[in-house]
Amino acid sequence: MKKIISQIIQYLFVLLFAYAALNKWLTFSEFQVQLGQSTLLHGYDGFLSYVIxxxxxxxxxALCIPKTRLVALYLSVFIMTAFTIYIYVVLHHTSMSTCACTGIFEKMSFETHLWFNLGFVILGIYGIYLETTNKKATLKWVIxxxxxxxxxxxxxxxTSKHESAQQQDFTRTFLSDPLEIDSEMVFQKNSFYIxxxxxxxxYLGDYDSPFVIIEVDMNTKKETTHIVDIDDKDLQFYSLKTKxxxxxxxLADGVSAVVLRGKLGEWYAKTISLNQSYFTAFMPMDSSRFALRGVNGLxxxxxxxxxDINAEQPLTPFPELLKKQVDGLFDVDGMFSFSPKSKKLVYSYVYRNQYLVMDTNMKLMRTGTTIDTTSVAKINSQRTEKGEIKMTNPDVSVNSRSVVHRDLLFNISNVMGKKESHKEWRQVTVVDVYEIDNNRYIGSFYVNNQSGIKLFDMAVTDTHLYGLFAQKMIRFALPNWLEAN
Structure with missing residues (x-):
């Protein structure tokens, strides 16, 4: 019976390593890209891709050869232990979104992958014990x-740059008046966004249920779920998002090139744009005009x-606005924010310290800079076998979220200034505030993590900042001098 169990364990490891190696070989350039994106492995990625x-x-x-089977089992336990600890570190001590895995393992969540790897560590140790007689010596070798x-x-x-925040030679001015919590709510799900x-x-959208809109009243702490009905049930959606x-x-899906519009309170949406333009970012400016970012096919x-859905030529491109530095794709990645009060559209770059201020006709009013020193995006990219272009270095994002309200820009920064510690940064999110009319840095404030969760999304009104932390929403009262600026 022990011999049968031992053989089963050996076959499982043979299948595991053969499958993993085959997938890496078939998608080798993509595997190298993923290694390069790892904050732990970047710098070793060229060497490690071949070694692994x-x-x-x-x-x-070696597992298939009787004379080398025991050594191969020890190597299997070593490899799976390293993979297990690697996933644990990624999960708890970095901001990485990929694990340099291929095939079915790429589909696993970090938590599932952690338990999967740990299970094979235990299997490997048991397999070693079934193959040996001197249990005392075996215990020492296993440990x-x-x-x-x-x-x-x-x-x-x-030895790696595993910190989620970069440190640069500038000094922040932290606001003397801290944000005070005046209301908070906890939700049943963690898949919402503002x-x-x-x-x-x-109003919250739901990544898991794109036709669901959650209406939240922080005064009464009431949460109302609305199910959106649409006019065309035959439409295909791939990345539907709510604004x-x-x-x-x-409801907009740039992959399907479709935009639907509905009235708040009625929860029925009609198709107002179909196949007029594909896009990767979307921001409504009024009921018929939308700011887009898309990829030029040529x-x-x-x-x-x-x-403009009412225009004879619906799409008007402005190719001169985004300034290429590296590849014209990742280096110009960014996010829209729009203030209905001031009728200003802001596009904040993710990988450099710049933002664009435009009017509703996308006329450039001014280019602003954030206080960090990253004026050139520090990114590299590479095309994989699938034809996709991916970044080949760890996430070096400078700005992760920007919201404009009236003439103030609230920006979540990923860059530490002088005298700011990594330890503190793991416990807080820093928000920098700018006056966009004259590109003036006003000051910064910390937002504390909630149960270990960082500030994920935010919205700003005349009197409050709303912060979303996975399943928790907190309303902060703004200091008087920031109100209704």
Whole structure:
């Protein structure tokens, strides 16, 4: 019976390593890209991509040979221990979104992958015990193998740039008046994002259920779920997202090139644009005109434009607005924010310290800069076998979220200034505030993590800042001098 169990364990490891190696070989450039995106492995990615592939193949073969089987089992435990600790570090100590995995493993969540790897560590240890007779000596070798796997990842961790925030030579001015919490709510789900604001009501979209809009009243702490009905049930959607600009809400899918509009309170949306333009970012400016970012099919570079559903030529591109520095794709990545009060549209770059201030005709009014020093995007990109262009270095984003209200820009920064500690940054989110009319930095404030969760999304009104932390929404009272600026 022990022999059968031992063989089953060996076959499982052979299948695991052979499958992993084959997938890496078939998508090798994509595998290299993912390694390069890892904050723990970047810098070692060129060397490690070959080493991991070769070692997995050799272990799979060695497991099939009786004379090398025991050594291969020890190597299997070493490799799976290292993979397990790597996933743990990614999950708890970095801001990474990828794990350099291929095939079915790429589809797993970090939590699932952690338990999957841990299960194979235990299987491997049991398989070693079934193959040996001197249990005392085996215990020492197993402990040493596990510790070696842990030590390898620890070495990578302490020699890599694993911090989620970069540190630069500038000094922030922190506001003397802290934000005070005046209301908070906890939701049952953590898949919400802020779709828009209407007075004291906040509207949330749901990544998991794109036809659901949650209406939140922070005064009464009432949460109302609305199910949106649409006029054309045959439409295909791939990345549907909700935006609210009172008195309307909008459902937009740039992959399907479709925009639907409905009135708040009625929850029925009609198709107002179909196949007029594909886009990667979308912001309504009024009931019929929308700011878009899309990729030019000829140049493969991102451009801004206006979609006017009532115009004879619905799409008007403005290719001169985004300034290419590296590839014209990732280096110009950014986010729209729009203030109905001041009728100003802001496009904030993700990977550099700049933002564009435009009117509703997308006429450039001014270019502003944030206080950090990243004037050139520090990114590299590469085309994979699938034809996709992906970044090949760790996330070096400068700005993660920007919201404009009247003439103030609230910007979540990923860059630390002088005398700011990594330890504190893991516990807070920093928001910098700018006056966009004259590109003046006003000051910054910290927003504390909630149960270990950082500020994910935000909205600003005349008197409050609303912060979304996964399943929790908090309303902060703005200091008097920031109100209704």
């Amino acid at each position: 592939l070769i070692v997995e193949l050799l272990v799979a073969v 040493g193998t596990v510790l070696a796997g842990i030590a390898l990842v620890a070495l990578l961790f302490f 779709a828009g604001v209407d007075g004291d009501k906040i 609210v600009l009172p008195p309307y809400f909008y 140049t493969e570079q991102s451009e801004l434009g206006i979609l």
